[in-house]
Amino acid sequence: MRFTLKPETERLIQEEFQSGHFHSVDEIIVQGVQARREERPSPQARLLNREHRRRTPAEAAEHIRQMRRGNRLPAGMTIRDLISEGRA
Numbered sequence: 001m002r003f004t005l006k007p008e009t010e011r012l013i014q015e016e017f018q019s020g021h022f023h024s025v026d027e028i029i030v031q032g033v034q035a036r037r038e039e040r041p042s043p044q045a046r047l048l049n050r051e052h053r054r055r056t057p058a059e060a061a062e063h064i065r066q067m068r069r070g071n072r073l074p075a076g077m078t079i080r081d082l083i084s085e086g087r088a
Helices: 007-019 025-039 045-052 057-068 080-085
Strands: none
Touching: 007 025
């Protein structure tokens, strides 16, 4: 794969080589991508971090309340009816 760099980008890379911070273009790219990911994780990574974070009991109860909002049983139906319907 070939890339065309702007003169300014090429100058920055040369400066990094001369300073000894990096030894290859690959090293610069990998470190740049990793820094980007740490700075702005993907939506999927943010979701995983949120789901695996330990919550306090109060946070867990509030989370359950938030999830339940708008969820109501149909008129005249009980939890037992719903369970029975789910088994059928």
